[in-house]
Amino acid sequence: MMEPRSWLFVPADSxxxxxxxxxxxxxxxxxxxxDSVAxxxxxxxREVLKGLARRSGGPQWWVRVNPLRTDxxxxxxxxxxxxxxxxxVLPKAESGADVAELAHRTGxxxxxxxxxxxxxxxxxLLSYRDPNSPLAAMSWGAEDLSAALGASSKYDQSGEFSFTYKLARSLCLAGAVAADVQPVDGVFADFRDEAGLTAEARAAAREGFTAKLAIHPAQVEAINAAFSPSSEELAHAQSIVAAFAAQPGAGVLSVGGKMVDRPHLLQATRVLERAR
Structure with missing residues (x-):
């Protein structure tokens, strides 16, 4: 299954x-x-979703259900x-045991x-590392966490996320990579601020996230662009892969005037996988 770059929320009752x-x-x-349905x-x-007719091609269809152990x-x-x-999409997950509980019903x-x-x-966050789990992606959310902690704001005086939410974001990224599933960055709430969204999405891609949640169709184009390798990134990745293919026994090589080693090869391979 292709890993999506953009995951767009849409209220199922509209x-x-x-x-x-x-x-x-x-x-x-x-x-x-x-959350978006009263x-x-x-x-x-639910009746609206049951009546949806699938078109040929198009995006993947996922459903965010209500939390476990509720009617x-x-x-x-x-x-x-x-x-x-x-x-x-399972909200309010607290451990890999929650995914296992869901999978007991859904296979x-x-x-x-x-x-x-x-x-x-x-x-x-480390408990999601289960090779037998149907887990495919992990994302993080600040809104519900802020409410759960009783915070008056998620942001510090500079307008950035406070430490607690940066920690949650980093733990999600590391937990997803440890579990070998897709790490998905959280939403950017101001859908009118395209520049802010682009900057945040590009920063997430640099850190290792491979996708981002969206709350409005207007956000999709910027997210897709941020998580698609540029022509320069592709060319550089291809040159690293080609260099190691030519000298498979090498540990360190010079590519474009810079020394690259096996971790660089792994990163280059991931870039090419994302491009595909």
Whole structure:
């Protein structure tokens, strides 16, 4: 399965927003049954999803269900018979045991876990490392974590995330890489600030994230661009791979006037994989 660059949330109770999302360039759509749908609209949201007709091609379809061990969660799982549903987005995950509990009901359907939305979740990021798990991606969220911690703001005086949220973000990245699943950066809330989104997405790509959550179709293009290797990055990666292919026994080589070693080869291989 292709790793999406952009994961676009869309409220499952809004046919209008779903139509716009389907026409976007998002690699994956997350039909949301959780936070963006009012309690009284959840039944209707499920009916809307049941009536969706799949087009040829297009983005992957994922569904964010309600949290484990809730009545709404059990009702959400009735949607798993929808054709072409790629996977489930599990909110409020606190450990790999939560993914295992979900998989006990859903089998091998891929899971994208949102892993930093409660206080307890910050202590379980290594527990997702399970080779038998259907886990495919991990992302982080600041909004629910902020509410869970009773914070009055997520930001420091400079306007950046406070240390706690930077920590959650870094733990998500490291936890996902340790589990060998896709690390997905969180949302950028101001969908009108394209420059800010672009800067944040590019920074996330430099750090090792390979995708980002989106909350509006207008964010998709900038996210896709940020997580697509540039022509210069591709050329450099190809030159490193070619150099080691020509001298497979070498530990260190000179490429473009700079010394590169095996970690550089691994990074170059990942760049080429992302391009494919």
């Amino acid at each position: 046919e209008r927003k779903i139509a716009k999302a389907l026409d976007s360039a998002a690699d994956a759509l997350i039909f949301d049954l959780e 309690p009284g609209e959840k039944v209707r949201a 709404e969660h059990r009702l959400d799982l009735d949607l798993l018979g929808i054709a072409d549903l790629h996977g489930i 091998s359907i891929p899971v994208h876990a949102i892993v930093t939305e409660t206080a307890a979740s910050l202590f379980g």
